[in-house]
Amino acid sequence: xxxxxxxxxxxxxxxxxxxxxxxxxxxxxxxxxxxxxxxxxxxxxxxxxxxxxxxxxxxxxxxxxxxxxxxxxxxxxxxxxxxxxxxxxxxxxxxxxxxxxxxxxxxxxxxxxxxxxxxxxxxxxxxxxxxxxxxxxxxx
Numbered sequence: 001x002x003x004x005x006x007x008x009x010x011x012x013x014x015x016x017x018x019x020x021x022x023x024x025x026x027x028x029x030x031x032x033x034x035x036x037x038x039x040x041x042x043x044x045x046x047x048x049x050x051x052x053x054x055x056x057x058x059x060x061x062x063x064x065x066x067x068x069x070x071x072x073x074x075x076x077x078x079x080x081x082x083x084x085x086x087x088x089x090x091x092x093x094x095x096x097x098x099x100x101x102x103x104x105x106x107x108x109x110x111x112x113x114x115x116x117x118x119x120x121x122x123x124x125x126x127x128x129x130x131x132x133x134x135x136x137x138x139x140x
């Protein structure tokens with residue numbers, strides 16, 4: 001059976017600090033991303049009449065979304081996310097995959113961490129905490 005796998009290369013990630021977002025500005029120099037993806041807590045509904053543990057899923061928690069970028073002091077997107085962390089601004093994100101499917105969500109920037117080492121480049125790791133649901137749109 002043929003695979004429906006898609007390439008990561010050319011995936012784009014945009015952001016907007018406007019609510020509701022009408023356009024998304026691009027984030028530059030992205031090396032990798034992780035998320036969105038989350039889980040739900042388990043609610044124990046076991047009672048004295050139960051024969052075994054009984055459970056219900058709790059509210060979905062979409063978790064976090066993280067990026068690693070080549071640091072660029074000239075990148076407006078990286079500067080905007082650094083400012084969003086400092087100001088605790090709700091920021092909207094849109095991940096567009098190479099098959100044109102998308103993931104759209106709102107998040108708070110929780111970490112903006114620059115690092116470097118000898119014989120390498122300067123990188124920035126950005127971690128966001130998603131609030132609310134992720135809107136997944138399949139390939140048009």
